[in-house]
Structure formats: C-alpha cells, structure tokens
Amino acid sequence: MDAKAISLNEKDVKPVVDLLNDYLANYHIHYQKLRGCHWNIKGQNFFTLHVKFEELYTNAQLTIDEIAERVLTLGKPPHSRFVDYINESVIKEINTIGMSDLAMVEALLEDMAKLIELERELLEISDSASDDGTNDMVNRFMQYKEKNTWMLRSFAGKK
Numbered sequence: 001m002d003a004k005a006i007s008l009n010e011k012d013v014k015p016v017v018d019l020l021n022d023y024l025a026n027y028h029i030h031y032q033k034l035r036g037c038h039w040n041i042k043g044q045n046f047f048t049l050h051v052k053f054e055e056l057y058t059n060a061q062l063t064i065d066e067i068a069e070r071v072l073t074l075g076k077p078p079h080s081r082f083v084d085y086i087n088e089s090v091i092k093e094i095n096t097i098g099m100s101d102l103a104m105v106e107a108l109l110e111d112m113a114k115l116i117e118l119e120r121e122l123l124e125i126s127d128s129a130s131d132d133g134t135n136d137m138v139n140r141f142m143q144y145k146e147k148n149t150w151m152l153r154s155f156a157g158k159k
Contacts, residue, residue: 003074020067024068026089033094037107041101070133109152109153112145
C-alpha cells in the first residue's frame with residue numbers, strides 16, 4: 001500500500017511518516033519511563049501516583065499502537081527495534097529506581113513537553129500534506145497530554 005491508496009500525495013506524506021517514526025521512538029522511551037515510575041514509586045504519594053502512572057502507561061501503549069498503524073496506513077513500515085527508538089529519541093532513558101515521587105513527576109512532565117512539541121510539529125506537517133487523518137489523531141493525543149500536564153503540574157504544586 002502507498003499513500004495514493006488513501007488519496008494522499010506520496011511526496012507530501014514522506015515528511016509526515018518520518019516525523020511519525022521519530023514520534024513513535026520518543027513515545028516508546030516515554031512509555032518505558034512510565035512503567036519504571038509505576039514499578040518503582042515509593043513514599044506517601046504511592047497510592048495516588050501508582051494508579052496515575054498505570055493510567056498513563058496504558059494510554060501510552062494504545063497511543064504507540066495507533067502511531068504505528070498510522071505509519072502503516074500511509075504505506076510505510078513503522079520502526080520496531082529498540083535500537084532505533086534509543087538512537088532517534090530526544091527523550092532519554094532514566095533509572096527510576098530510588099527516584100523521589102516528585103522527581104518522577106518532573107521527568108514525566110519533561111517528556112510530555114517534548115511530546116507536545118513533536119505533536120505541534122506533526123500538526124503543521126500533516127496539515128501541509130492535507131493528511132487530516134494524522135492531524136486528527138495527533139490532536140487527540142496532544143489534548144490528552146495537555147490535560148495530564150496540567151494535572152501533574154497541579155499535583156507537584158507548580159504554576
């Protein structure tokens with residue numbers, strides 16, 4: 001399959017696919033960080049954050065699948081090797097063992113800020129390619145992250 005099968009221009013869609021694969025790489029690192037936070041949370045906020053981190057990583061897992069399927073819909077293969085995720089991601093792995101609860105929240109807020117930045121870039125590129133499907137999908141993901149950024153910032157006592 002190629003982009004022509006869904007009435008998109010192959011040349012216009014190439015930058016969308018490239019950025020979607022970068023986005024996918026970043027999401028995988030973010031997902032693993034969420035899992036690490038969920039597994040390693042300790043302290044007085046354990047019950048609150050353990051549940052929240054599980055909600056976030058469950059959502060991230062579904063998001064990753066949708067991103068990969070969108071790449072396939074556009075006629076290209078999604079990245080599927082951890083080496084690619086690590087090499088292409090601007091979000092970096094961290095060791096969550098022994099991290100404080102608020103340090104975990106801060107690390108996740110940094111990831112979300114970077115993902116939102118990528119999402120805004122994807123919205124521009126997909127709009128230029130007349131790729132409304134990608135645009136709608138990414139907009140949905142961004143709205144979810146924006147809301148959770150507000151919640152986590154409020155939890156951490158940030159403005």
